[in-house]
Amino acid sequence: MTNLADLSAVELVTAYKSKDLSPVDVTEAVITRIEAYEPSLHAMWAFDPSAAREAAKQSEARWMQGAPAGAIDGVPLTIKENIATKGTAVPLGCAASDMTPAAKDAPAAARTREAGGVILGKTTMPDLGMLSSGLSSFHELARNPWNLDTNPGGSSAGAGSAAAAGYGPLHIGTDIGGSIRLPAGWCGIVGLKPSFGRIPIDPAFLGRVAGPMTRTVADNALYMSVLSLPDRRDGMSLPYQDLPWMDLDMDLKGKKIGLWLDAGFGEPVQPQVKAAVEAAAKLFADAGAIVEPIEPFLNRTMIDGLDRFWRARSWNDVSKMSRENQEKILPYIFAWTETAKDLDGMDVYTGFAQMDAMRHACLKASEHFDFIISPTAPMPTYPAHWASPVNDPQKPFEHIAFTVAMNMSEQPAISVNCGYTTDGLPIGLQIFGQRFDDLGVLRMAKAYEDMRPSQKPWPTIA
Structure with missing residues (x-):
């Protein structure tokens, strides 16, 4: 019998409606x-x-009256630590952070609470959200449930681990260079980076989005129906669209898909990852899609420039801290940010300009395709105690080559599991589409989810 903790959100809502299950028991x-x-x-x-437990009791009462609060009423879930929830501090994974409790819910948390979601707590992240790792100066080391000696990825580290482990079916992460998709790929789950502005956030920043992390595409779509509701606090958000999020059918015949296997910089794609992505491409082709290889469209200048800008942005915050607080920061992060103190204005500006360079390159590369598929990351996950797959603060972004450009181009991108290494570690397939076609990306992911080989059972912890 399936453990109640492993049921999908779609299954739970159906069971609540028929009164076959109670949010309290789940x-x-x-x-x-x-x-x-x-x-x-x-x-x-x-x-x-x-x-x-109290939220679940209230949800049970609403379902008994036939008056659910929203689409996810009674569904247990988690929220990433950097998304404020009223009354809880926002430490950003860093021992040097201010621990003042948040005065109110951020938009994603507010929409979740209004829709009746049962918030279990927050999920962990690395210092200042600037690592693809579960390593943190504030939290104990987050681990990947597929193998406790490996990393869940980040910065939505706890969210990826929690989703794979069955800490409820719904989770929220954030993503500015791959922080939803990378842990999704390494934890074998579904992680959507929506179009920029589709989900209101506060505070907003260029390239930064919030998005759902789930075990299934349908659950991802269900949560999007809640998270995409409007909030005026985000001055960069898109006009609200009442999209048919649960209409996930797609005919693949004639869809033009680009196969992107060389990013143009970063670590080379490892053979097992490449083989899994190529097998996914064959499934799309067999279903009638037109799959064509595409050339690399990013370069070292782009990522090195963005690295300079992000270092400067982080150093702006870190440099204002007392020396005592600076010493509390993860040494890897401090070593990365500190180099920005010697940058001049031109260094920072030309770094910032690479955001536009990536945007134009990504949009141009995808203009003749409906969708592009690629590895989510060039490699499977890596040792749990490492800060990144390369583990060098002066080479921090060798693993985000396939994910970062979509943040700059504002295009929706999703990671879905496409296989396993010989050691049983998940491999992520990234699918991205045209700006604002979030529903199309979800439909592509659902089509692949329905075609792919049988998945391994979800991991358990003895």
């Missing part, structure tokens, strides 16, 4: 799962079983 099952797994995974922070 929430208790998820709490039991978290209490059993957390000593090993360290995916959660501010875990609050009492508040979750």
Whole structure:
């Protein structure tokens, strides 16, 4: 019999409606799962079983009256630590952060609460969100449930680990260069970086988005129906569209798909990853899509420039801290940011300009395709205690070559599992589409999900 903690959000809402299940029983099952797994995974922070139980009771009462609050009423879920929830501090994974409790919910948390979601707590992240790793100066080391000696990725580290482990079916991450898609790929789940502005966030910043992280594409789409609702606090958000998020059917015949296997910079794609992505491309072709290889369209100048700008942006915050607080920051992060103190204005400006260079390159490369598929990352996951797959603060972004450009081009991109290494570690397939075609990307992912070979059982922790 399937454990209640492993049911999808779509299954739960259907069962609540028919009164076959209660949010109270489901929430208790998820709490039991978290209490059993957390000593090993360290995916959660501010875990609050009492508040979750109370929210579940209120949800049960609404369902008994036939008056659910919204599309995810009674569904247990987590929210990434950097998305403010009222009354909880926002440490950003960093021991030097201010621990003042947030005065109100950020947009994604507010929409979640309004729709009746049962918030279990927050998920962990690395210092200042600037690592693709579960390493943090504030939290214990987050681990990947597929193999506890490996990394869940980041910066939505806890969210990726929690989703794979079954800490409820819905999770929210954030992404400015791959921070949803990379842990999704390395944890074998579905992670959507929506079009820039599709989900309102606060504070907003160029390239930064929030998005759902789930085990299934349908759950991802269901959560998008909630998270994409408007919020005036985000002055960069898109006009609200009432999209048919749960209409996920797509005829692949005639769809033009680019196959992108060489990013143009970064680590080379490892053979097992390449083979898995090529096998996915064959499935699309066999279903009638037109799959064509595309040439690299990014380069070293672009990522090195963005690296300079991001270092300067982080150093602006770190340099204002006391020496005592600076010493609390993860040494890898401090070593990365500190180099920005010697940059001049031209260094920073030309770095910032590479955001536009990436944008134009990505849009041009994709203008004749409906979608492009690629590896989510060039490699499978890596040792748990490393800060990145290269583990060198002066080469910090060799692994984000396939993910970062979509943040700059504002295009929706999703990671879905496309196979496993010989050691049983998940491999991510990235699918990205034209700006604002979030629904098309979800439909492509659902089509692939329906075609792919049988998946391994979700990991369990002894």
